[in-house]
Amino acid sequence: MKLSFSLIARKExxxxxxxxxxxxxxxxxxxxxxxELNSYAKAVQQVEMNYPPQVPPAxxxxxxxxxxxxxxxxxxxxxxxxxxxxxxxxxxxxxxVEVGNIMQYWAYVQGKRQRIFHKAHGWLRVQDVGKEIWSxxxxxxxxDVLRGK
Numbered sequence: 001m002k003l004s005f006s007l008i009a010r011k012e013x014x015x016x017x018x019x020x021x022x023x024x025x026x027x028x029x030x031x032x033x034x035x036e037l038n039s040y041a042k043a044v045q046q047v048e049m050n051y052p053p054q055v056p057p058a059x060x061x062x063x064x065x066x067x068x069x070x071x072x073x074x075x076x077x078x079x080x081x082x083x084x085x086x087x088x089x090x091x092x093x094x095x096x097v098e099v100g101n102i103m104q105y106w107a108y109v110q111g112k113r114q115r116i117f118h119k120a121h122g123w124l125r126v127q128d129v130g131k132e133i134w135s136x137x138x139x140x141x142x143x144d145v146l147r148g149k
Contacts, residue, residue: 032145034088034095040138041085041097047129048099048110049080052122079103079110099126 057070079101087097100106107113114125 029145029148033142036138036142036145037088037095037097038085040133040142041087041099043133043137044099044126044130045083045085047124047133048083048101048126051075051077051080052124055121079106082106099130 054072054075057072060068060070062068082102084100084102085097086100088095090096101110108115109118109123110126112125112127114123119125
């Protein structure tokens, strides 16, 4: 399962008056834009690879009234190790970079299907991280490159 940032790239291209990626006249500007887009995807990947602090399990009170203290979950770190970046590549009129994870459960922890439990424990959704990093750093950088600044 992969997450594509192509919609963001298409929206920016429309705002800049570019109807297709091929309208980027100078090859140098296109190369810089692709490098910036790849840098953006790697920045998202780095944030998603980090784990929030582990929360100790809450004590469980049995029907008998006895308190049970479960052992803490032992992290395997598999989710963090398996974030990938694919691209940048051309897809129709957009330049696309995909950030994804090969672990089947990633969408429930850090994706669109994130469970409230994971959000409450500090797991960041890849979509939110991507939008935040895009607007904070890369939106203006890529726009400047495409405008030849």
